[in-house]
Amino acid sequence: MSWEEVIGLANYWLFILLMMIGFYMVISRGNLVKKIVGLNIFQSAVCLFYISMGVVKDGTAPILDSHFTVYTNPLPSVLILTAIVVGVATTAVGLALVVRIKEAYGTIEEDELLKIESEDGE
Amino acid sequence: MIADQLPALQVALPLIAAPFCVFLRRPLPAWGWAMAVTMACLGMAISLLLAVLHGGPISYHVGDWDPPWGIELRVDMLTAFVLVLVSGIGALVMAYARESVRAEIPSERHALFYAMYLLCLTGLLGMTITGDAFNLFVFLEISSLSTYAMVGLGKGRQALLAAYNYLILGTVGATFYVLGVGLLYMITGTLNMADLAERLPAVANTRTFVAAAGFLAVGLSLKLALFPLHKWLPPAYAHAPSVVTAFLASTATKVSLYVLIRIFVEVLAPAFRAAHLPGPLSEGDVVTILALVAMFSGSFVAIFQADAKRMLAYSSVAQIGYMVLGVSMLTVTGLSAGLVHMFNHAIIKATLFLAVGCVFLRIGSVQVKDMAGLGKRMPLTMAAFVLGGLSLIGIPGTGGFVSKWQLVMGAFEKGWWWAALLIGLSSLLAVVYVWKVVEVAYFKPAPKDAPPVKEAPISMLVPLALIALCNLFFGLQTDWSLGVARAAAASLLGGGTP
Numbered sequence: 001m002s003w004e005e006v007i008g009l010a011n012y013w014l015f016i017l018l019m020m021i022g023f024y025m026v027i028s029r030g031n032l033v034k035k036i037v038g039l040n041i042f043q044s045a046v047c048l049f050y051i052s053m054g055v056v057k058d059g060t061a062p063i064l065d066s067h068f069t070v071y072t073n074p075l076p077s078v079l080i081l082t083a084i085v086v087g088v089a090t091t092a093v094g095l096a097l098v099v100r101i102k103e104a105y106g107t108i109e110e111d112e113l114l115k116i117e118s119e120d121g122e
Numbered sequence: 123m124i125a126d127q128l129p130a131l132q133v134a135l136p137l138i139a140a141p142f143c144v145f146l147r148r149p150l151p152a153w154g155w156a157m158a159v160t161m162a163c164l165g166m167a168i169s170l171l172l173a174v175l176h177g178g179p180i181s182y183h184v185g186d187w188d189p190p191w192g193i194e195l196r197v198d199m200l201t202a203f204v205l206v207l208v209s210g211i212g213a214l215v216m217a218y219a220r221e222s223v224r225a226e227i228p229s230e231r232h233a234l235f236y237a238m239y240l241l242c243l244t245g246l247l248g249m250t251i252t253g254d255a256f257n258l259f260v261f262l263e264i265s266s267l268s269t270y271a272m273v274g275l276g277k278g279r280q281a282l283l284a285a286y287n288y289l290i291l292g293t294v295g296a297t298f299y300v301l302g303v304g305l306l307y308m309i310t311g312t313l314n315m316a317d318l319a320e321r322l323p324a325v326a327n328t329r330t331f332v333a334a335a336g337f338l339a340v341g342l343s344l345k346l347a348l349f350p351l352h353k354w355l356p357p358a359y360a361h362a363p364s365v366v367t368a369f370l371a372s373t374a375t376k377v378s379l380y381v382l383i384r385i386f387v388e389v390l391a392p393a394f395r396a397a398h399l400p401g402p403l404s405e406g407d408v409v410t411i412l413a414l415v416a417m418f419s420g421s422f423v424a425i426f427q428a429d430a431k432r433m434l435a436y437s438s439v440a441q442i443g444y445m446v447l448g449v450s451m452l453t454v455t456g457l458s459a460g461l462v463h464m465f466n467h468a469i470i471k472a473t474l475f476l477a478v479g480c481v482f483l484r485i486g487s488v489q490v491k492d493m494a495g496l497g498k499r500m501p502l503t504m505a506a507f508v509l510g511g512l513s514l515i516g517i518p519g520t521g522g523f524v525s526k527w528q529l530v531m532g533a534f535e536k537g538w539w540w541a542a543l544l545i546g547l548s549s550l551l552a553v554v555y556v557w558k559v560v561e562v563a564y565f566k567p568a569p570k571d572a573p574p575v576k577e578a579p580i581s582m583l584v585p586l587a588l589i590a591l592c593n594l595f596f597g598l599q600t601d602w603s604l605g606v607a608r609a610a611a612a613s614l615l616g617g618g619t620p
Contacts, residue, residue, distance in 0.1 A: 026290060035290060043297055050304050076307070079256055083300060086263045090293050093270050097286045104279035113283060120280075 011052040019045035030110040032101065036094045043087045050076040050083070128173070129182035129195040132166045132205065133248045133261075135159060140240040149232035153220050156236040160213040163243065167209040171202035181253070189253070190314035196253035200461070200610035204250045204380050207465055208373045211472055212243045215372075218476055218585040219365045221578075225483050226363045227275055235275060239369070241268040246377045255303045255389075256313045258381065259296060262345070265377075266292045269370060273362040284357035291354045295344030302337035305330050315389050322393035331393060338385055346378040348446055349416030352439045359435035364479030367431060371438055371475055372468040379445055379464055387449070387457070387614050409450040414544055416443030421551035425558070430478050430488045433555055434471065437514065440548065441467045447541065448529050456532035457611035462604050463525035466513070469592045470522055473510030476586045477503050480578035490559055495568025497560075499575040502583055504563050506590035511556035513593040516549050521596040524604060 006013075022045055025038025054076035062071040102108050105116055124131075139159040143152045174180060179198040183189060197205075216239070227235055245265025252258050270292070274285035307313055309330050310321040325331060340351070347355040355375075359367045420440030427433035445467065448460030480503040481496065482488050497504045513520035516527075526545060533541040577583070596603050 023294075026294065032286065039290060039293055042294070046297055046301050046304070049301070053304070053308050076304075082256075082260060086260065086296075089267055090263070090289070093267055094286070094289050094293075097270070097274055097282055097289065100274065101279075101282045101286060104282055117280070117283070 011048070015045050015049040015052070018048065032098045032108040032110065033095070036091060036098070039094070040087065040091060043083070043090075047080045047083060047087075050080045125169075125173075127182075128166055128170055129180060129197055129251055130184065132163065132170065133195075133244060133251060135166070136163055136240045136247070137244040137264075140237045140244065143233050143237040143240065147233050149224070149229050152233040152236045153216075153223075156240055157213075157216050159240060160209065160216045160243065163209040163247065164206070164213045167202065167205040167247075170197055171199075171206050173197075174199055174202045190312045190317040193257050194253035194314055194316075195251050196316070197251060198610075198613070199606060200380070200383075200614070201250055203461075203465075203606050203610065204377065205247060207468055208246050208250065208377060209243070211369065211372045211468060212239075212246075214585045214589055215365055215369045215472065215476070218368075218479070218582050221582050222365050222479050222483060223363065226277055226365075231275065235272065238268040238272050241265075242272065242369070242374075246373055249377050249381055253315050254313055255306070255315055255318065255385075256300075259300050259303065262296055262299070262381075265374065266296065266345075269366075269374065272366045273358050275366070276361040276363050278361060280357065281361035284354075284361045288354045288358045291344060291351075295341045295351075298337045298341030298344070300341075302334045302341060305334035305337065309334075315384065319389045319392055322390065323396035326393035326397035331397065335390055335394075338390070342378060342382045342385065346375055346382055346446075347439060347442055349412055349419060349439060349443060352416070352420075352442075355439060356432055356435040359438070360429055360432040364431075364475065364482050367435075368472050368475035368479060371434070372472040375438065375442060376464050376468050379442070379449070379460070382446075383449055383457070383460075383614065387452070391452075409446060410541075413443045413447035413450055414541070416440060417447070417544065417548040418443075418551070421548050421555070424555045425551065427555075428489055428491065430481075430490050430493070430559060431475070433490070433559075434474050434478065437552065437555065438467075438471060440552075441471075441514075443548075444526070444529060444545070447545075448532060451532050451536055451538075452615070453532060453535060454608065454611045454615055455528065455535050457615060458604065458607040459525060459528035459532045461607035461611060462528055465603050465607065466521035466525045466593075466596060469589060469596065470510050470513045473506055473586070473590045473593060474514070476582070476589060477507035477510065480582055480586060483578060483582070484575050490562055493559065493563045494566040495563070495572070496575070497564035499568065500577050503578050503586065506586050507563075508560060509590045509593055511560065513597070515552045515556060519594065519597045521593045521603070523597060524600050528604065 019042055022038045022042030026035050026042060029035050029038060054073035056070055056072050059070045059072040060068045062074045098108055105113055107113060136159055143156055146152045146155055174197055179196065182195040184193040184195060223232060223235060242265050245261045245268065248261030249258055249265065252261060270285050270289045273288060274282055306318060309325045309328060310318055312318055312321060344351045359371060417440050420436050420443060424433045424436035424440065427436060445460045445463050448456045448463060478488055481493060481500065484500060485492055513522035516522040526549065530542045530545055533545065
C-alpha cells in the first residue's frame with residue numbers, strides 16, 4: 001500500500017478509529033450513561049462512513065442547474081438522516097431506562113448493580 | 123382498488139393505529155382497538171397468502187417509484203407464510219393479553235403498552251414484507267425499540283437491567299447490519315434485495331464483499347440470538363411481562379431467522395458461489411458448528427434453571443440452533459426443515475409461555491418449585507403445557523416431530539449421520555427439563571397451607587387452548603406447514619421465483 005493510498009483512505013481510517021473507540025467504550029465502561037455515549041460514537045462513525053462514501057470530489061449538492069455538472073450522491077446522506085433519527089430514539093429509550101435503573105437500584109455503576117443482583121439471589 | 127394496496131396497508135395500518143391507543147387512554151377501549159387492529163392485520167395477511175397462492179408473487183412499489191430506485195414491498199410465498207404466522211400469533215396473544223396485562227402492568231400504562239405492542243407488530247411485519255435492505259433496518263429498529271420498552275415494563279427491577287442490556291446489544295447488532303448494507307451499497311450502488319442479488323456476483327472477489335457479509339452475519343445473528351450471541355435473550359424473556367415473552371419468543375427471533383435466510387440464501391448466495399474464499403472452513407461449516415453448540419449448551423443450561431420462564435428461554439436458544447442447523451445444510455430438505463421448525467417452534471413456545479403466564483397470574487410465581495400440585499388445581503393450563511412440552515421434545519403426532527423428522531432426513535441426505543445422532547441426543551435433554559416441570563406439577567402434592575388456586579380465566583384459556591391444539595393439528599396436517607416450507611425452500615435455492 002503506497003503512501004498516497006493511505007492518505008487517500010483517510011476518511012476510512014478515521015471511521016474505523018471512531019468506531020473502535022465507541023465500541024471499546026460500550027464494552028469497557030461500567031457506567032451505564034457512558035456506555036450509551038460510546039454507543040452514540042459507534043453509530044456516528046457509521047454515519048460518517050455512509051456520508052463520506054457518497055462524496056464526489058468537487059461535487060455540489062444535487063441541484064438541477066446548468067452551472068453544475070458534478071453532484072455528490074445524495075442517497076447515503078438521506079439514508080443517514082433516517083439512521084440519525086433512529087439513533088436519537090435509541091439514545092432516548094436508553095437514557096430513560098438508565099433513569100429508571102437509578103430509581104430502582106440507587107446506582108448506575110455496573111459492578112455495583114451486579115453486586116446487588118447477586119445479593120438478591122439471582 | 124383497495125386490494126392492490128394490501129401490502130402497504132399490512133404495515134401502515136398497525137403503524138397508524140398505534141398512536142390512537144394512546145389517545146384512547148383507558149385500558150378497555152385501548153385493548154379493544156388493538157385487538158381489532160391485530161385481527162385486521164391477520165385478515166390482510168391471510169388474503170395476501172391466498173393472493174400469492176393463486177396469482178404468484180406480488181411486487182408493490184411504494185409511492186409508485188419503480189424499483190430499484192424506490193422502495194419495493196415484495197410478497198412471495200415465504201413472505202406471506204411468515205406474515206400469517208406473525209399476525210396470527212399477534213392476534214392470539216392480544217386476545218390473551220387483556221387479563222394478563224391487567225395483573226402485571228399498572229393500569230395507567232395499559233394504553234401505552236398496547237401502542238408499543240402494535241408498533242412492535244408493525245416492525246416485524248415490515249421486516250418480513252420489505253424488499254429493500256435499508257428499509258429493513260428501519261423496521262428492525264421500530265420493532266426493537268418498542269421491544270426494549272415492553273421488556274422494561276416487567277415486574278421487578280431486574281426487568282430494567284434486562285431491557286438495558288438488550289438495548290445495548292440490539293443496537294450494536296443493528297448498527298453492524300447497517301454497516302454491512304453500506305458496504306454492499308458501496309460496491310453495487312443499489313439497496314433493492316433482488317437487484318443486489320443480481321449485481322453482487324460480479325464484485326464478489328473483493329474484500330469489501332467479504333467484510334459486508336461478516337458484518338451482516340454478526341449483526342443478524344445478534345438479533346437472532348444465535349449462540350454465542352444469545353446473552354441478552356434469557357434475562358429479557360425471564361423478566362418481561364408474560365404477554366411480551368410469549369409474543370417475542372414466537373415472533374421476533376423467527377422474523378430474524380427469516381431475514382437471515384433472505385439475506386444469505388437469496389441475496390448473498392449467488393455471490394458466494396462466484397467468490398473464491400480461502401480457508402479450510404467455509405462459512406457454512408462455521409454456522410453448522412455454532413448451531414450444534416447452541417443445541418447442546420442451550421438445552422443443558424435449561425436443565426439447571428429454577429425459573430420456568432428462564433428455562434424456556436434457554437430452550438429457545440437451543441431451538442434456534444435446530445433452525446439454523448437446518449438452514450446451514452443449504453439443501454431443499456434442510457432449508458425446509460429450518461423453515462418448518464421456525465413455524466412449529468413459534469407455536470410451541472407460544473403455548474408454553476402462555477401456559478406459564480396463566481400460572482403466574484394465579485400463583486404469582488414462575489419458580490418450578492412453586493408449581494407443586496398444579497396438575498390437579500389448574501388442569502387445563504397444565505395440559506396445554508404438557509402438550510407444548512411434548513411437541514418441544516418431538517413426540518410423534520405433534521408439530522415438533524414433523525420438523526425434527528425433516529431435520530434428521532436433511533442430515534442423512536447430506537451424509538451427516540453424526541448430526542442426526544446429535545439431534546436425537548439434544549432432544550433427550552429437552553425431555554429432562556420438560557419432565558422437571560411435569561414431575562413437580564403432577565406428582566408432587568401441593569403444600570398443606572397453600573392458598574386455593576382457581577383455573578385461569580376463560581379469556582386466557584381460549585387462546586391457550588387454540589394454540590395448544592395447533593401443536594396437534596400441525597402434527598397431523600402437514601400440507602400447510604411443511605408443504606409451504608418445501609415450496610419456499612425450493613424456490614429460494616432454485617434462484618427463480620415460485
